[in-house]
Amino acid sequence: MTRPTISDVARAAGVTKATVSHAYSGNRPISAATRTRVFAAAKELHWVPSSSARALAIRRANAIGIVLRRDPAILASDTFFPAFIAGVEQTLAEREVALVLQVVGSRAAEERAYRAMVAGRADGVIVLDLHREDWRVPFLSQLRLPAVLLGAYDGPSTLSCVRTDDAEPVRDLVEYLRGRGHRRIAHIAGPLDYVHSYARARAYVQAVGSRELLREGDFTAGSGRAVTAELLSLPEPPTAILYANDTMAIAGSSYAQSRGVRIPGELAVAGFDDDHLSAHLSPPLTTVSTDPARRGRVATSRLLADIAGEPPTSVTVDCTVLRLRGSTDAPASDHPRSELEEEFR
Amino acid sequence: MTRPTISDVARAAGVTKATVSHAYSGNRPISAATRTRVFAAAKELHWVPSSSARALAIRRANAIGIVLRRDPAILASDTFFPAFIAGVEQTLAEREVALVLQVVGSRAAEERAYRAMVAGRADGVIVLDLHREDWRVPFLSQLRLPAVLLGAYDGPSTLSCVRTDDAEPVRDLVEYLRGRGHRRIAHIAGPLDYVHSYARARAYVQAVGSRELLREGDFTAGSGRAVTAELLSLPEPPTAILYANDTMAIAGSSYAQSRGVRIPGELAVAGFDDDHLSAHLSPPLTTVSTDPARRGRVATSRLLADIAGEPPTSVTVDCTVLRLRGSTDAPASDHPRSELEEEFR
């Protein structure tokens, strides 16, 4: 009635536990005959090795962790996360490694969660939502917990890092809009203490040469709407808005439309992330796809390498693709296609 | 250099391992003095009990599992999942239980994943995406793995179940649209082998009394668009469409708008799920909010109860709320508000 153990299998196969263990791990030669007997017995008894016992013996959890400190509301509105997880799981599935997820509400809980990870829940972690100076970087190093940072972390760090160039697509977008005659281009950034928000905002400021039309949102639909309202009520409102994510872009442009502003005729808008809805809106939303699944895969295999003992490394994954769509079409339809636009297509 | 164990703490505190263990578990009286010494020593050494050792000793993982068999694309477009997870974590955080997540691609992998769960990764599982006849129900019973089914499962089952009434909001919606003069109301369902899709579709068919305008989508934006296109090209197209989720509703109505169909003037649309964007669209989308976070909390505490040895139970959570918004406003603005509408407001 109780689950079978390795001893049961050994007994049934007429061998010892060691033999069963090695038959599975392949860590030492086993005669074909006994191996067959062992496997048969195991299948017969429906034996599956206990992962806790295994974890204790080899001092490895065979799991990686992600601890997220987020407002449930933000989590729910994040299009990046599920796709990222899908990527993580894709490379995890090949080995027999599990993902343990912990969503916490406070810094204290976050520290506890990481300590629990080192204490045997996970062999390493992926760190998301990087801040420009993130306490977790020194904290995790000190914990000696293998970790990979997702995002272009600039502070001192000896941890592995999976970088993305957030600046380039922003520059391209600004250039593209300029080419279409836009002179007042606004940017609604995400919280500026996030490395990716900051990188996008900085690229924007450098490209337009002014902070006048830079605003800070919080990635939610509500803030997209609110900040858009503010921008549109300016004496001289922008003719184009770059949003730091699609959620804000969609909410913002819907708000503009509800006020009678025609998109892209009177206002061009672009997002970031390529939400699954963006291509299906009216007009379809210009955005930057960032292939979260791929980044999940890269981060995971990097982490597994760290765990296996390889030295931490920084890798850059070139995954941003500009998706030019209807929401940034020419303000007036008589604008000829610019060369730049052709190039992007 | 190696992580401290309970023995190190015991030695430092001048007691035995048993005392340290009990000081933490409270499983037997410990004098205040020694307890203090123990805690001091533990803190001094930064000791955190090894979860694998603990799991082996108490035969419990202190973790629950969710295994998901989904296309990454569907995962990414699912607004339900992240919110649900947030709810799960909320009640998990109070106890020190972790969530292990596994996304798999095949039935075989799914079985393996569940077997790994019983084998020590998790003490119980939450089952999502229920099919009308789901092999996992007998499978998990046989595995003797505590499990709670999320959704109104009708087949034979002795597992706990967290139910939601999907039918009522659909009936209400149909009634509401009827009250506004709609006579051709279509429904774009999700895959009909899912219990929730089926329940919604059945309620729809009962309410309108015909399957003529029933279609099956797959919850993605692409299918929302495609099926909407088909419906709109009918000789006698519907004047209202009920979608089984907001993703399809948004894609579908955007498509309609891009074809010049005015919403709600010429076509009323409603979704299901209350995506974070829905209230911010133009027009705002009428939908049914289903409080995924709350259902996550309920399912989790139900599962923890099962794990604690309570007998499995079926609970119904009354969490659907109709959100009437602009996308279902009167076809002609001279329609007086119906009484029903007032009641819903």
Added chain:
DNA sequence: ATGAAAGCGCTAACAG
């Protein structure tokens, strides 16, 4: 090629 036995770090009787 296989067996015997000693842990991995914790909990839980069983004594005292």
Added chain:
DNA sequence: CTGTTAGCGCTTTCAT
């Protein structure tokens, strides 16, 4: 109230 002593189920020397 606290110490001793077996395990939990697996891996891994060390023998043979």
